[in-house]
Amino acid sequence: MFEIRVICDDTDADRIRRALNTAFQTYGRVNKVRTHDGKRVRLYVGADHLPTAWPTPEKAYSTAPSIVSEIGWTCARARTYARGTEVGREYWLRKAALLDRIALTDAYSDGDPSEAAVEAAHQLLGIDENGDYPGGPHWVELGPDSSVSIADPRGYVRQEYAIWAGTHR
Secondary structure, eight states: OEEEEEEEOGGGHHHHHHHHHHHEEEEEEEEEEEOTTSSSEEEEEEEEEOOSOSOOHHHHTTTOOOHHHHHHHHHHHHHHHHTTOOOOHHHHHHHHHHHHHHHHTSTTOOSHHHHHHHHHHHHHHHHHHHSOOOOOTTTTTSSTTSHHHHHOHHHHHHHHHHHHHHHHO
């Protein structure tokens, strides 16, 4: 475990906090303290490296249909959802995986595709925390309520997609 200290403009603090929570397993909350001159802030947080137990994107999505095909599938289910019919966990899993794959196509993306992928991953985490979580090879350590899954929700999606794809393809 180690401590991270970042000095930044106050306007960047939330974005940096989110990035730290994604890049590391953080402990406790991020403490924010004004610098002596009052112009910037210092962020402090305890952290550790994320475990490498998540499947790589290549492995998780090796049998996935094309992105175009998944867009079509997701849009068809979204229309059902818009009419008030429950779409279920498979929809949220495949949507989160689709958005993760789209975000991965732009290695330097930290904007909309990545944010949408994280948002969809949080939706899946919420469903799995409150519902029928099927488990997986690491479910005790890396279940939906683990700090690792919360810190890296896209890794959680890859784990769950790989498990799902193994039984649905």
